[in-house]
Amino acid sequence: MMNETILDVKNLSVNFRGRFRFFKGTGEGVAALKSVSCSLERGETLAVVGESGSGKTTLMRTILGLAAEAGGSVELWGKSISSMTNGERIAVRRRCGYILQDPYSSLPPTMTVMGTVMEPWNIVHPGEGGREEGTSRARGLLAELRLPEELWQARVRYSLSGGQRQRVAVARALILGPELLLCDEPTAMQDVSTRGEVLEVLLKRVSAGMSMILVTHDLLLARRAAKHGMVLRGGEVVESGDTADLLRHPNHEYTKALVAALPKLG
Ligand SMILES: Nc1ncnc2c1ncn2[C@@H]1O[C@H](COP(=O)(O)OP(=O)(O)OP(=O)(O)O)[C@@H](O)[C@H]1O
Ligand SMILES: [Mg+2]
Numbered sequence: 023m024m025n026e027t028i029l030d031v032k033n034l035s036v037n038f039r040g041r042f043r044f045f046k047g048t049g050e051g052v053a054a055l056k057s058v059s060c061s062l063e064r065g066e067t068l069a070v071v072g073e074s075g076s077g078k079t080t081l082m083r084t085i086l087g088l089a090a091e092a093g094g095s096v097e098l099w100g101k102s103i104s105s106m107t108n109g110e111r112i113a114v115r116r117r118c119g120y121i122l123q124d125p126y127s128s129l130p131p132t133m134t135v136m137g138t139v140m141e142p143w144n145i146v147h148p149g150e151g152g153r154e155e156g157t158s159r160a161r162g163l164l165a166e167l168r169l170p171e172e173l174w175q176a177r178v179r180y181s182l183s184g185g186q187r188q189r190v191a192v193a194r195a196l197i198l199g200p201e202l203l204l205c206d207e208p209t210a211m212q213d214v215s216t217r218g219e220v221l222e223v224l225l226k227r228v229s230a231g232m233s234m235i236l237v238t239h240d241l242l243l244a245r246r247a248a249k250h251g252m253v254l255r256g257g258e259v260v261e262s263g264d265t266a267d268l269l270r271h272p273n274h275e276y277t278k279a280l281v282a283a284l285p286k287l288g
Pocket of ligand 2: 206
């Protein structure tokens with residue numbers, strides 16, 4: 023099979039101006055990413071692991087074009103995001119699905135479950151024509167993600183738990199059949215059994231050719247989901263490679279500490 027590079031990040035650095043600049047009286051900001059490089063082929067999964075504040079979400083946001091690039095480059099399907107026209111950027115976004123970290127703030131506040139899942143579909147396929155197909159996709163996804171059917175017409179804001187919201191976010195991200203899925207802790211609010219189910223739903227798409235970046239705190243989840251892994255700390259890549267090798271033979275002290283903190287299984 024021909025390799026097709028979906029994503030190529032080179033020496034990416036992102037700085038935020040300090041939130042307390044005024045009080046501190048300095049112009050210094052936070053270097054959220056320092057010269058990060060990674061790439062992803064079609065049908066591959068990359069796990070991004072690291073402690074809170076290590077820059078995982080910033081990396082995802084920058085790939086989506088939501089944080090200004092301070093240095094380096096991000097290419098999607100061979101084209102640099104900073105040189106894209108607005109039209110090209112919209113076209114590329116439509117090939118991507120994303121599950122943002124917080125399902126409380128990232129889902130539209132007043133819609134029903136079905137409305138939330140179908141919204142991206144309705145934007146891309148307006149009019150009655152695609153409606154039936156969209157409805158059947160949404161129902162299929164919600165069933166696959168085991169969201170109880172009595173919740174499908176409920177309002178997300180009033181009736182759903184965090185874990186249920188996250189599954190709605192997964193369905194919404196998948197409804198257009200993305201070629202690249204960016205997911206930021208997509209299973210953080212699931213219990214052990216629904217976590218496995220959500221992961222299976224994602225991995226099924228990966229075996230059908232979808233590429234995925236999975237942000238997680240969970241090294242075991244990273245190994246299960248992804249062949250390639252990257253450990254971030256303080257905005258820098260401390261180690262990257264085959265996830266099974268990372269767990270078996272961590273080189274960097276920080277990765278060793280993460281592995282040592284895992285519960286001992288069997
Ligand atoms: N909008 C922002 N303005 C200023 N600083 C920010 C902003 N977003 C993130 N940061 C800073 O950038 C660094 C990386 O944050 P980021 O959200 O990428 O971490 P993370 O790895 O996703 O953490 P978590 O696991 O807690 O989600 C942190 O020091 C954070 O304070
Ligand atoms: Mg984050």
